[in-house]
Amino acid sequence: MSKVAIVGVVGRTNAGKSTLVNRLVGEKVSIVSPVEQTTRNTVRGIVADPRGQLVLLDTPGLHKAVGTLGTLLNRMARRSAAGTDITCVVFDASQEPQLEDVGWMQRVAKEAPDRVVFVLNKCDAKPFFSSMFREAWKEASTTPQPSPVKPVWVDCCALTDDGAKGVMDALFDFAQEGEPLFPEDVVTDYPRKLAIADTVREKFLSKLHQELPHELGVRVKEIAEGNGRWAVAVDVLVNRPSQKPIVIGRSAQTIKGARKAAEKELSEVFGVKVSLELWVKVEPNWMKNPKILEEMGYMGAVI
Ligand SMILES: Nc1nc2c(ncn2[C@@H]2O[C@H](COP(=O)(O)OP(=O)(O)OP(=O)(O)O)[C@@H](O)[C@H]2O)c(=O)[nH]1
Ligand SMILES: [Mg+2]
Known part of the structure; x- marks a missing residue:
């Protein structure tokens, strides 16, 4: 056993x-x-x-x-x-x-x-x-x-x-x-939408460091599947208008870099071509907004 x-x-x-x-x-x-x-x-x-x-x-x-x-x-x-x-x-x-x-x-x-x-x-x-x-x-x-x-x-x-x-x-x-709780080949049951959002946030964190991490939120709006690829629409939320240019970066280098790194990793993880469309939005006090927190999965019940 x-x-x-x-x-x-x-x-x-x-x-x-x-x-x-x-x-x-x-x-x-x-x-x-x-x-x-x-x-x-x-x-x-x-x-x-x-x-x-x-x-x-x-x-x-x-x-x-x-x-x-x-x-x-x-x-x-x-x-x-x-x-x-x-x-x-x-x-x-x-x-x-x-x-x-x-x-x-x-x-x-x-x-x-x-x-x-x-x-x-x-x-x-x-x-x-x-x-x-x-x-x-x-x-x-x-x-x-x-x-x-x-x-x-x-x-x-x-x-x-x-x-x-x-x-x-x-x-x-x-x-x-005891008997296994999950099938043998499963490594996680974390929802796909949340996994994509997390990966995008990780790529921004590695670029932004101390500049704004806690006020950055990522929300996957939609995953359109077809022709062997996923087109994913993603909102990148910031708390204040002054944070928007930081996330975008000079000549859009920061957002482009984060998008490319996330696309590469997600394509490998999911075994399909993943393309991301990132929209940076100013959403004052999103960290206190129950609806947004719910959409990001943070209000969900834990085991
Ligand atoms: N030197 C060293 N660094 C480590 C080790 N384990 C983790 N780190 C680094 O510590 C930092 C935090 O690691 P995480 O795994 O994100 O820590 P966490 O406990 O999950 O953090 P939260 O999700 O914020 O609670 C990263 O930069 C890691 O690379 C280790 O054994 N040695
Ligand atoms: Mg952690």
Whole structure:
């Protein structure tokens, strides 16, 4: 009999959760960037292994919530951790423990899920604050009262197969016998529209860096299929008129670059020619607009 487990992958924003999920799945199912709050939806990545199947829930990283979108993302992260078989908390140990890291430790100590893996990620970095994280856990798990939780600690570099192997082994050690939850060849059940929107947003994030990431929204309006190609109409939302030229760039270089990179990746992923039509729109306060947040899938129920 093979093994199976649903794993909630949680932790602070930018810890490397999506990088780890992609590494374990062996394919890119979730977008990655150095910018905070890259992941805005819970993305399920499915790991196939001779030992069995793991369903990894990649969640938005916990952060100081600003506005409706921020609050929704935090709520989604907390909910995703509930109702899973294994809780996998990813820490960025290239930095000292932050408030949100300690917050996850306190939460785990209090709620006492049965199976917990603490991943100290970015072990390729120097310095690597392994002992400070263990100290922080000692404190969090003993006050206000001792917690029964005994996490398994794994050092990890999500950037390499070797580095992430220990996490895979720890998860399979915890997985129980059972039937697979998804067919063998499926790597994700993330909706196509949201996957396209995420890929477009990732390409902009890699070009815009710190300039505007949190106020950039991407919404897929329509996918027209025919003649072996998909023509996709996409809205790129910004919050203020002054942000429009930033997204477009000088001689439209930024938007063109993002479009081309997204088209290339999406064509490879979906195995059809994907062409994108991007419309930049100023939509003041879109991050507080329930209708728009719904269209982007951010209001959806999580498992
Ligand atoms: N040096 C190093 N960098 C890493 C490692 N894992 C991830 N990163 C980088 O850390 C940054 C954030 O990675 P993500 O996977 O997007 O982080 P996340 O936790 O999913 O972030 P949110 O979606 O915002 O919550 C990216 O620039 C990654 O390339 C690692 O093991 N070592
Ligand atoms: Mg992420």
